[in-house]
Amino acid sequence: MRYEFLGPLRVRHTEQSHSLSAPKVETTLATLLIGSGRVITKEQLVTELWGDRPPRRASAAVHVYISQLRKFLVGAGDTGGRAIVTRPLGYELRLDGAGWDVDDFKEAMRRGRDLRAAGRHEGALESFERALSLMRGPVLEGIAEGPALTSFATWAEEERLQCLELSVEARTALGRHREVIGLLSTLTAQYPLRESFYRQLMLVLYRSERQAEALQVYRSAQRVLRAELGLDPHRSLRRLHQAILASDRVLDLPAAS
The missing domain is CATH 1.10.10.10 (Winged helix-like DNA-binding domain superfamily/Winged helix DNA-binding domain)
Incomplete structure (x- = not known):
């Protein structure tokens, strides 16, 4: 059962x-x-x-x-x-x-984070993809009205987005940045206030020799954040923007040891 x-x-x-x-x-x-x-x-x-x-x-x-x-x-x-x-x-x-898929999701996330911390990106990616495969759709859609269920649905959505970020990060660390450009383009459109997706998209575009497009992503993020929140992008996004402008070697994919 x-x-x-x-x-x-x-x-x-x-x-x-x-x-x-x-x-x-x-x-x-x-x-x-x-x-x-x-x-x-x-x-x-x-x-x-x-x-x-x-x-x-x-x-x-x-x-x-x-x-x-x-x-x-x-x-x-x-x-x-x-x-x-x-x-x-x-x-x-x-x-x-x-069995309970929530327990399985938490375990896959925990294992993925442990492998990520150890630099084992292939294994981490497998764990994050396993966690994502358990997400079949919106949690408690149409029935989450009370405080406990609403809180759980919010937690599940945030965990899903974090898992997506970590999965993209693992692919990027493995040099598979071109695989996630389409996904990140969709995610920045769906979640226009989530700066981490802009940051990831800028980096994979830069590493795919698409520097001009990476800079355009920054301008789009800047425009959206100013219009919606009256804020400039976070300093981490601003630093990445400056690094791309300077073609900073720190952005290059680290050589395998």
């Missing part, structure tokens, strides 16, 4: 995939899952389900959703119906050996 959360929420068992059609039951599972291994109180569930405007019989509704969720999980592979445990103050979801 495996919970898959990094995209549309589903539970897999053997070769079958199971999804919830009832949004409130799905929100209940999502809330219990991100708090797996600890008690989620009924009050927390009510907040995630309805915010600060719960219905009069919210507690009874939570009980119904838990009952429906238990039946769903039994059908999805929870033999014996032991995944959700009732506690005095609420409910606890126990993984008890079940």
Whole structure:
């Protein structure tokens, strides 16, 4: 049995995939899952389900959703119906050996960062690509309204973007800069206020003998940041701009030792 959360929420068992059609039951599972291994109180569930405007019989509704969720999980592979445990103050979801793609993502990121720190860029790239492959789409799209779920969705999106940055960095360190020009062009358009993507795009363009285009990227970043935030680019981006203007040797790909 495996919970898959990094995209549309589903539970897999053997070769079958199971999804919830009832949004409130799905929100209940999502809330219990991100708090797996600890008690989620009924009050927390009510907040995630309805915010600060719960219905009069919210507690009874939570009980119904838990009952429906238990039946769903039994059908999805929870033999014996032991995944959700009732506690005095609420409910606890126990993984008890079940897989969870969030744990797999965190492990792949941790391993990738360790390999990166050791200068093992090929292995780091494999780990970051593994992490990215687990991201199937927006997390909790359409159901993340409460504070805990909204916070988790924000965390997942930031981790995805960091993983993209690290994957690009690993490819660049391996001299595979031309592979990521298209990706970075798309990312700078999608996330125009994220300076790290501009910085990476400028560097790979420069190393691809496209100095003029690299300088144009800087001017675009400068224009967007001034228009949207009233700010100049960060000093790291300004330093890169000056280094490109000077064709500084520090920008050349380090020779393999």
